[in-house]
Amino acid sequence: MTRLKTLKWGDWLLLALVLVLISYIWLQISDVLNYRWRWSLVPHYIVGWHDGRKEWFLNLLLQGLAMTIRIVIFATLLAFVFGLVLGLARTSRNLVISLLARTYLELLRNIPPVVIVFIFYFFLSAPLIEFLGLERWGRLIARSGDYQILTLLLGDMRLFPQLVSGVLVLALFESAFIGEIIRSGIESIEVGQREAARSIGMSRIQEMRYIVLPQALRKVVPPLANQFISLIKDSSIVSLISIQELTFKTLELVASSRLVFEGWITCAAFYFVICFLLSRAFARWET
Structure with a gap:
């Protein structure tokens, strides 16, 4: 909260412009490309349910x-x-x-x-x-x-x-x-x-x-x-070279489900969260 109070009008303007840009890209994908978002399917490709074994399992992304x-x-x-x-x-x-x-x-x-x-x-x-x-x-x-x-x-x-x-x-x-x-x-x-x-x-x-x-x-x-x-x-x-890591599995997901944007955005989110948390941890360690 203290950091929010230090933001000036220029900072709020910049944040508003970023949100407008994201909204514009989102609308372009939805309208111009006629893309139908299906975010409800993404969790299944993270953790899936096996009907035969009656248990949860790590799916493609995990x-x-x-x-x-x-x-x-x-x-x-x-x-x-x-x-x-x-x-x-x-x-x-x-x-x-x-x-x-x-x-x-x-x-x-x-x-x-x-x-x-x-x-x-x-x-x-x-x-x-x-x-x-x-x-x-x-x-x-x-x-x-x-x-x-x-x-x-x-x-x-x-x-x-x-x-x-x-x-x-x-x-x-x-x-x-x-x-x-x-x-x-x-x-x-x-x-x-x-x-x-x-x-x-x-x-x-x-x-x-x-x-x-x-x-x-x-x-x-x-x-x-x-x-x-x-x-x-x-x-x-x-x-x-066909090593089945996160990017390779995302390619499989996109090819099999046609969740092009959802798959790559989720993949990017995984990389971002890991790298961001590590960068913050290393920054604290250095201080």
């Missing part, structure tokens, strides 16, 4: 959201490990290691994400999954019905190869940005501290472990948090 959350969590952990290695490699005194890391970072940061996703999927992820036999392993577990903990953590084991593909592709893509963030954090540490560490006989590894990295990681927490939120939004890219 299935996709669950897969998105799994992919984002595992991809974040893996991307941080890759990014930390890349950040250390970028600041290495070895010219070859530094150049290789920089080449990787520059390539990924200057090529469209869609191209990178397809390259990683067809040349790395898919051959690796086939080589390790992950698809056959996932099907065996799905048929056995055991390992409920694995099912809880990884979802439907028949889709385990897709989960691995999505995690690998996103982790390798996002690691380039995380690597640059960590590099900037390492280089922000004063040279005097590193010289002092060497003067007391610390090795390069000890210098990084005890002096540089603890300070650098504290400094890069805010940009890493922002990158985590970006990863959630970037996860929609893997729908292009």
Whole structure:
């Protein structure tokens, strides 16, 4: 209420213009496109009722959201490990290691994400999954019905190869940005501290472990948090390689029900709520 009282007439005018714009778009969709809104059907695609089993189940949108959350969590952990290695490699005194890391970072940061996703999927992820036999392993577990903990953590084991593909592709893509963030954090540490560490006989590894990295990681927490939120939004890219996350499931919903606007607006709302809540949580954490 106190914030509402601080709004001036210009703020109210801006809010009124936004509402007018939304209303105009809504009318254009309804009248010009002759679109019939069917919002009453949307809840069924979030949580459905199975008449045979007489129980509720997670329908398309929540299935996709669950897969998105799994992919984002595992991809974040893996991307941080890759990014930390890349950040250390970028600041290495070895010219070859530094150049290789920089080449990787520059390539990924200057090529469209869609191209990178397809390259990683067809040349790395898919051959690796086939080589390790992950698809056959996932099907065996799905048929056995055991390992409920694995099912809880990884979802439907028949889709385990897709989960691995999505995690690998996103982790390798996002690691380039995380690597640059960590590099900037390492280089922000004063040279005097590193010289002092060497003067007391610390090795390069000890210098990084005890002096540089603890300070650098504290400094890069805010940009890493922002990158985590970006990863959630970037996860929609893997729908292009048939990973059944939220965007892919929304495509299925739209194709099967013709709920074009309702489906995509609901999908956008899911992404917005997750990213907004996380951004507010990280903002509180930083303060």
